[in-house]
Amino acid sequence: MSAGTVEAQGGTQGGTQVDLHVESGEQRRLYWAVADSWNVVRRTLTHYQRQPVMILWQLGFPIISVLLYAYVFGGAMEVPGSEDGATYRDFLMPGMFVMTMAFGLMNTATSVVHDATKGVIDRFRSMPMAPSAVVGGRAVTDLLVACAELTILALTALALGWRPDGEPLAMAGAFGLILLLRFCLIWAGVWLGLLVPNPEAAGGLYALIFPVTMISSIFVAPSSMPGWLGTAAAWNPISSTGAAARELFGYPVAGDGSWIQENAVLMAVVWPVVLTAVFLPLAVRRFQKLSR
């Protein structure tokens, strides 16, 4: 055992053919933080592998919404830019991507509250693995799942006749901004998941998240809402990401000239950074509070 990097486990048990000497993780901390996180990621990816329909369930709502909004209400919707020949579908699709990310908050919160109440988080915490991997693994998983969701949604949108015509680089940037929104919401989700007492209570978060997605510019222009509501909608972080994505996907910008609409791309970066700065520490604090 060179330089004490390998720890002898002290069990006295016979009956095993397997060498149970392991590195404790106190050495090579960074390596183990990454390795442990990856193993936590693998765990959730295995969930999807065992039950692939899970991802379709999660996508069910946005896909149905796309069909509803595009075909049922679509004809009646007046959106800025339609005078330039843009369709409501073109206006809507980036909003749908953003909405899916917003609802992803629920998936994060639900998974976390499940693990917390079923004792899985306690088991992880009683093991010599890196504590950061419990939450870090969750974040990486949710980003990977978000990528898969965006891919499926984008293909659906293309099949429905969505034809974005932005610069390739700009369109990649649009997806980047959408994922950035998802990233900041992961921390809000972890925090909420550790805050609520049980999975049923987590279900109640829909009542919170639904109005937040509705009072935004992702379905309709804020100018069509009463004054104060329109202002709230315009300043909703989700609106900034939605507007920025539309712009980068090449949808004609026809804002009302307000500062928040003119600077959508900037705010689509600023908002998530601010939200991460708020919720990441909150989530970490809440996690550490588990031991108080």
Add this chain to the structure above:
Amino acid sequence: MDTYAVQAEALQKRYGEKHALDGFDLTVRKGTVHGLLGPNGAGKTTAVRALATLLKFDGGRALVAGTDVAKDPRGVRRRIGLAGQYAAVDEMLSGRQNLEMFGRLFHLGGRRARLRAAELLERFDLVEAAGKNAGDYSGGMRRRLDLAASMILAPEVLFLDEPTTGLDPRGRGEVWEAVRELVADGTTVLLTTQYLEEADKLASRITVIDQGRAIADDTPDGLKDCVGGDRVEVVAAEAADLPRIAEVVARVSLGEPAVDRTGLRVHAPVRERVAALTDVARTLQDEGIRVEDIGLRRPSLDDVFLRLTGHRTDAAEPVSGEAMVAA
């Protein structure tokens, strides 16, 4: 080598005004099963979580497997296994996938994690169900999988928080069997329970906890002696028969039988439980005395409590009147 696997001194844990642990002391000898017995809210889970590094305590000192819990939690984590109050298995993974996942998180690496999983599935009799979703397991199987997961590194000390609560008798038996095998291999087990019977079956020593404090520490026999062991109990059909029934019971009992007139009940501690019961039943039948019920009553946690603290556990309903207490 020290003789003790767990040593806790004057542990304190407060939640606001509530003292969940209030000067809790515990010593557990190496290689034994130690029972931590107490009613709801006594502080069992708090004690286990504090010892398993999940909870920081406000005062006192604890050594687990020779390692200071407060100073070197990671060192402790390497040497313990924990099966919490709820079987913490991933319900969406198969039994095998659960063990492999936890094995990798215990830093065994893929190959050894697979080998160890196979070994443990065999050991805990889960080979047939290895590919099934853990969510579809019976309560007993899930608990065994939970035990297997906590045994991956063959820890020195295993903490089990109410390992059989919510299981049917069969599941309970399966878990008891698994625990016995672990101890035969040299693991030290600290298990909490609300059932005296369970502590009696498994533990060689029992600490009784109440309101965050250890109020007794004894062998199961010692505790049972303290409450008077098994009792024969007869429920009369008519109040007029009570004196004669008391006489019959007195012939086999260790002390004067207690007579509960409102409940029409006569009961007394006995040593040769089956012989005593048969004797009483035969005599009453021969004399033509009708009885509503006759049986053996084993001392419960409640009896232990009553004796040790003078009050019943909060959960217990007041049964059969105060006469029972006077016995």
